[in-house]
Amino acid sequence: MPDRTVVPPFVDAVNFHLQLQPYQKYTLRNGVTVYAIDAGTEDVLQIEWVFDAGNWQEQKNLQAAVTNHLLKNGTGSKSAYEINEYFDYYGAYLNRNCYAETATISLHCLTKHIKELLPAVKEIIAESTLPQKEMEIAVQNMKQKLDVNLKKSSFVAGRLIDVYLFGEDHPYGRFSRHEDFDLLTRADLLAFYEAFYRNGSLKIFIAGRLPEQIDQLLDQHFGDLPNNVVKNQEFGIHPATRKKHTVINDEKNNQGSVRIARPFFNRHHPDFLKCQVLNIVFGGYFGSRLMTNIREEKGYTYGIHSYLLNNRYDNGWMISTEAGREVSAAAIEEVYKEMTLLREEPVDADELLLVKNFMMGSILGDLDGPFHIIGRWKNIILNGLNDDFFERSIQNIKTVTAADLQEMANKYLHPEAFYELTVV
Amino acid sequence: MIRFDRFTLANGLRVIVHQDTATPTVVMNILYDVGARDEAPEQTGFAHLFEHLMFGGSINIPEYDEPLQLAGGENNAYTTNDLTNYYIQIPKENVETAFWLESDRMLSLAFNEKSLEVQRKVVCEEFKEHYLEKPYGDAWFKLRELAYKNHPYRWMTIGKELAHIEHAQLQDVKDFFFKHYRPNNAVMVVAGNITPEVVKALAEKWFGDIPAGAPKTRQLPAELPQTEARKETATADVPLDAFYKCWHIGDRLSPEYYIADLLTDILGGGESSRLFESLVKELQLFVNIQCYHMGSIDPGIICIEGKLVKGVDIKEAEAAVEKILQQVKEQPIPEAELQKVKNKTESMMAFEDMSLLNRANSLAFYELLGDAGMMNTELDRYSAVTINDLQETAQKIFREENSSTLYYHAKKEAL
Numbered sequence: 005m006p007d008r009t010v011v012p013p014f015v016d017a018v019n020f021h022l023q024l025q026p027y028q029k030y031t032l033r034n035g036v037t038v039y040a041i042d043a044g045t046e047d048v049l050q051i052e053w054v055f056d057a058g059n060w061q062e063q064k065n066l067q068a069a070v071t072n073h074l075l076k077n078g079t080g081s082k083s084a085y086e087i088n089e090y091f092d093y094y095g096a097y098l099n100r101n102c103y104a105e106t107a108t109i110s111l112h113c114l115t116k117h118i119k120e121l122l123p124a125v126k127e128i129i130a131e132s133t134l135p136q137k138e139m140e141i142a143v144q145n146m147k148q149k150l151d152v153n154l155k156k157s158s159f160v161a162g163r164l165i166d167v168y169l170f171g172e173d174h175p176y177g178r179f180s181r182h183e184d185f186d187l188l189t190r191a192d193l194l195a196f197y198e199a200f201y202r203n204g205s206l207k208i209f210i211a212g213r214l215p216e217q218i219d220q221l222l223d224q225h226f227g228d229l230p231n232n233v234v235k236n237q238e239f240g241i242h243p244a245t246r247k248k249h250t251v252i253n254d255e256k257n258n259q260g261s262v263r264i265a266r267p268f269f270n271r272h273h274p275d276f277l278k279c280q281v282l283n284i285v286f287g288g289y290f291g292s293r294l295m296t297n298i299r300e301e302k303g304y305t306y307g308i309h310s311y312l313l314n315n316r317y318d319n320g321w322m323i324s325t326e327a328g329r330e331v332s333a334a335a336i337e338e339v340y341k342e343m344t345l346l347r348e349e350p351v352d353a354d355e356l357l358l359v360k361n362f363m364m365g366s367i368l369g370d371l372d373g374p375f376h377i378i379g380r381w382k383n384i385i386l387n388g389l390n391d392d393f394f395e396r397s398i399q400n401i402k403t404v405t406a407a408d409l410q411e412m413a414n415k416y417l418h419p420e421a422f423y424e425l426t427v428v
Numbered sequence: 429m430i431r432f433d434r435f436t437l438a439n440g441l442r443v444i445v446h447q448d449t450a451t452p453t454v455v456m457n458i459l460y461d462v463g464a465r466d467e468a469p470e471q472t473g474f475a476h477l478f479e480h481l482m483f484g485g486s487i488n489i490p491e492y493d494e495p496l497q498l499a500g501g502e503n504n505a506y507t508t509n510d511l512t513n514y515y516i517q518i519p520k521e522n523v524e525t526a527f528w529l530e531s532d533r534m535l536s537l538a539f540n541e542k543s544l545e546v547q548r549k550v551v552c553e554e555f556k557e558h559y560l561e562k563p564y565g566d567a568w569f570k571l572r573e574l575a576y577k578n579h580p581y582r583w584m585t586i587g588k589e590l591a592h593i594e595h596a597q598l599q600d601v602k603d604f605f606f607k608h609y610r611p612n613n614a615v616m617v618v619a620g621n622i623t624p625e626v627v628k629a630l631a632e633k634w635f636g637d638i639p640a641g642a643p644k645t646r647q648l649p650a651e652l653p654q655t656e657a658r659k660e661t662a663t664a665d666v667p668l669d670a671f672y673k674c675w676h677i678g679d680r681l682s683p684e685y686y687i688a689d690l691l692t693d694i695l696g697g698g699e700s701s702r703l704f705e706s707l708v709k710e711l712q713l714f715v716n717i718q719c720y721h722m723g724s725i726d727p728g729i730i731c732i733e734g735k736l737v738k739g740v741d742i743k744e745a746e747a748a749v750e751k752i753l754q755q756v757k758e759q760p761i762p763e764a765e766l767q768k769v770k771n772k773t774e775s776m777m778a779f780e781d782m783s784l785l786n787r788a789n790s791l792a793f794y795e796l797l798g799d800a801g802m803m804n805t806e807l808d809r810y811s812a813v814t815i816n817d818l819q820e821t822a823q824k825i826f827r828e829e830n831s832s833t834l835y836y837h838a839k840k841e842a843l
Contacts, residue, residue, distance in 0.1 A: 006528075008489070011495060011525075012524040012525055014499040014524070015521040045448070045782065046778045048778045084699070085705055085709070089700040091700075092768050092771075094771060095774055096775065141712060144715075144737065145708070145737075148735070148738060151668065152563055154667075155665075155666060254665070256665075258556045258561060259557060259561050290493055291494060291497050303545070303547070303553070304553070306551075306553045306557050328556070357498070359497075361497065365497075365502065365518065366500075368452055368519055369502060369517040369518075371452075372451060373782050
C-alpha cells in the first residue's frame with residue numbers, strides 16, 4: 005500500500021520547453037496572406053477569413069454587425085435557405101462573427117468536402133446581396149433578443165463597464181439600442197459590404213489536415229479579390245468622470261453583477277507580460293487569491309475572475325463576478341483588500357512556483373490540436389505582435405520574480421484607478 | 429477508430445486506456461455512476477452539491493487543487509441527472525499526481541464541516557446565477573415536473589429548490605459517499621501519452637487497495653406511458669412570450685434514440701432546418717426556435733422551444749409548429765435531407781474526437797452504457813436509419829397525448 009501522505013515526485017512544468025508549432029505562410033496573387041497549420045488526428049479543417057470590417061470601421065452604429073450577420077442571407081444566385089442548405093448538406097458549419105476591430109467568416113468541415121465548399125464561400129464574399137426582406141427579419145429578431153438580454157444584469161453590467169472605460173462613442177464602448185437599429189438602412193449595409201468585404205482587407209487562417217496544394221486552391225478562389233488596405237479611423241477614449249456606479253436593473257434581483265475595471269495597456273507594453281502573471285495570481289485561475297477568498301472562504305459567489313482584455317489598441321483590466329445581493333459590497337471590499345495584499349507583500353515562493361507550473365501546464369494542455377495552435381497565432385498576428393511573442397511569454401513565466409509582481413501591483417493595482425459597478 | 433485497452437481491478441474499478449502519443453499530456457477521467465436521478469425527492473440537488481465537496485480535501489490530502497496545479501494540472505467536473513464526471517489534464521511526466529489525488533478522494537473524503545458550509549452557499553449562488561436571475565430560467569423546472577410524474581428526471585440537477593441544498597447535513601454527505609463513490613461504481617479512463625502497462629501498474633498501486641462497496645442496484649420509479657396532453661401556463665417578467673413543448677422518447681440504448689436524434693436535426697438543426705426556415709423566416713412567428721433532446725440514459729424527452737415575435741398569438745404559433753410536425757408524420761423525408769443530417773452527424777463526431785478530453789469523456793460514458801466500444805459503432809447506428817424509420821418514429825412520438833406544453837407569457841406592461 006502506498007504512503008498516501010507523501011506527495012509523489014513530479015517535474016516542475018516551469019522547466020518544460022514549450023514551442024508553438026510554426027505556421028506555413030502563403031501569399032495569394034492579390035497579396036492576401038494565408039497562415040496555415042497542417043496537423044491533427046482527424047480529417048477535418050477550419051478556415052477563417054478575417055476582414056478589417058469590425059465596429060472600428062463603421063460610420064453608423066450596428067453597420068458592421070448587421071452586415072456581417074447578413075453575409076450568408078442571399079447572393080446573386082442563391083437564397084438564404086439555399087446557402088444554408090448547401091453548407092449543411094456537406095455537414096459543414098459556416099459562421100460569421102463581428103468584433104470591435106475585425107469581422108470574420110469561418111468554415112469548419114471535413115477535409116474531403118473542401119473543394120465543393122470554397123466556391124460557395126467566395127460567392128458570399130463577392131456576391132452577397134443583403135436583401136431588404138432578410139434585413140427586416142434579422143433586425144426585428146435582433147431587437148427582440150436585445151430586450152431579453154437587457155433583462156440580465158450581467159449583460160447590462162458588461163455594456164456599462166465598457167462605456168465607463170472607453171466612452172460611448174468609442175468602438176469598444178459602443179452598444180446597441182432600438183433607435184440604432186431603426187436608423188440603419190439597407191444602403192448603409194451595402195456601402196459597408198462594398199468597402200470592407202468586396203474591396204476590403206483580408207487575411208486567411210487555416211488549420212487541420214490540409215489537402216494537397218491548399219495554397220493553389222485558395223489562390224484559385226480568393227486570389228482575385230481586390231484586397232485593399234483599409235485606413236483606420238482614429239478614436240479618442242472618453243472615460244467616465246465618476247468612478248463608482250450602482251444601477252438597478254430589476255428591483256427583485258437576488259444577485260448583483262459586479263464589474264471592477266481600469267484602463268490598461270495592450271500586448272505591446274513592456275509591463276504586459278508581467279501583469280499577465282500577476283493577474284493569474286490575483287484572479288486568473290481556480291486557486292487565485294480572489295477565488296480562494298471570495299468563493300472558497302466566504303461563499304459569496306459561484307465564481308470571481310480577473311482578466312486582461314484583448315483589445316488591439318486601448319485595453320483594460322477587469323474583475324467580474326455575480327455575487328449575492330446582500331454580500332456584493334462585502335465582495336468588492338475583499339477585492340480591494342486583495343489588491344492591497346499584493347502591493348504590500350511579495351507573493352511567496354511556493355505560490356509563485358505553483359502559478360508558474362499551472363500556467364505552463366495550462367498552455368501545454370491547450371496546445372491540443374491544430375485549431376488551438378492557429379488560434380494562438382491568429383491572436384499574435386492580428387494584434388500586430390512579432391512571431392517571438394509566444395516564446396517571450398514563456399520566458400517571462402519562467403523568469404518573472406516576486407519582486408517584479410509586487411512592483412506591477414504597486415504600479416497598477418490601486419483601487420482608485422478602477423471603475424466600480426454593481427448592477428442588481 | 430478510437431483504440432483502447434480495458435481491464436478491471438479486483439475491487440471492481442473499470443479502467444480504460446486510450447493511448448495517443450501525439451499529445452504531451454494525459455487525461456484522467458473518472459465517472460461515478462450517480463446523478464440527480466439517484467436522489468430522494470426531499471433531498472434534490474445533492475449529487476451536484478456533493479460534486480463541489482469532492483474538492484474540499486480527502487482523507488490524506490488536505491487540499492485537492494493546490495498539488496494538482498503545482499504539478500501543472502487542470503481539472504473540472506460536472507453533474508447531470510444521470511452521472512457525475514471528474515477530469516484532470518496533466519503533463520504526461522506528472523501523471524502519478526493524478527493517480528494519487530483521485531485515489532485518495534475515492535478512498536475517503538475528509539468530511540469537513542467548513543467545506544460543507546461554504547459550498548452550500550456557493551451552490552446557492554450558482555442556483556441564483558443560472559436559474560433564478562435569468563429570464564426564462566425557471567422554465568425547465570416547470571417543464572420537467574409537467575413531463576415526468578414518477579421518474580426522478582422530474583427535478584433539475586441543480587435541485588428543486590434552494591432549501592434542499594441549504595439543509596444538507598454532514599451525515600448525508602458521508603452516507604452518500606460510501607453508497608455511491610466506490611470503485612465498483614466508477615469508470616476510469618486514462619488517455620494520452622501513456623502506455624497500458626504503466627496505467628495498469630499505477631492503477632493497481634493507487635486504486636487497488638480501495639475497498640469495494642456493496643453492489644448497487646438501481647430501482648427507479650418508471651415513468652408510465654402518458655395518456656393525455658398536459659398543458660401549463662406561466663407568466664413572468666420577461667419581454668417575449670416563449671413556447672415549450674416536449675414529447676417522451678425512448679432510452680439512450682433504444683434504436684429510437686438515434687432516429688429521434690436525427691429528427692431534432694431535421695426539425696431544428698441550424699438555419700436550413702424545417703422549423704427555422706418556415707417559422708422564423710417565412711412566417712415570422714418566432715424570433716428563434718430550436719429542437720433538441722436531453723440525451724438522457726433513461727427514457728428522455730424531445731423538445732421544441734422558441735421565443736415568439738411580439739404580438740404573435742401563442743396558440744397560432746403552436747398550430748404552426750404542429751403543422752410542420754404533421755408534414756414529418758405524413759410525408760416521407762426526402763433522401764437528400766436524410767443524407768444531410770447524417771453528414772452533419774458524421775462531421776460533428778469528427779470534430780468532437782479532435783480533443784483528447786472529449787475522447788476520454790466519451791469512452792467513459794459509453795463504458796457506463798455498457799461498452800466503451802460503442803464509441804466506434806455510433807456512426808453506423810445513425811447510418812442505418814431509414815426514411816421509413818423517421819416517419820414511423822415521428823408518428824409514434826409526436827402525438828398530442830404524449831406531449832407536455834408550457835405557455836410562458838410575458839407579463840403585460842402596466843398601462
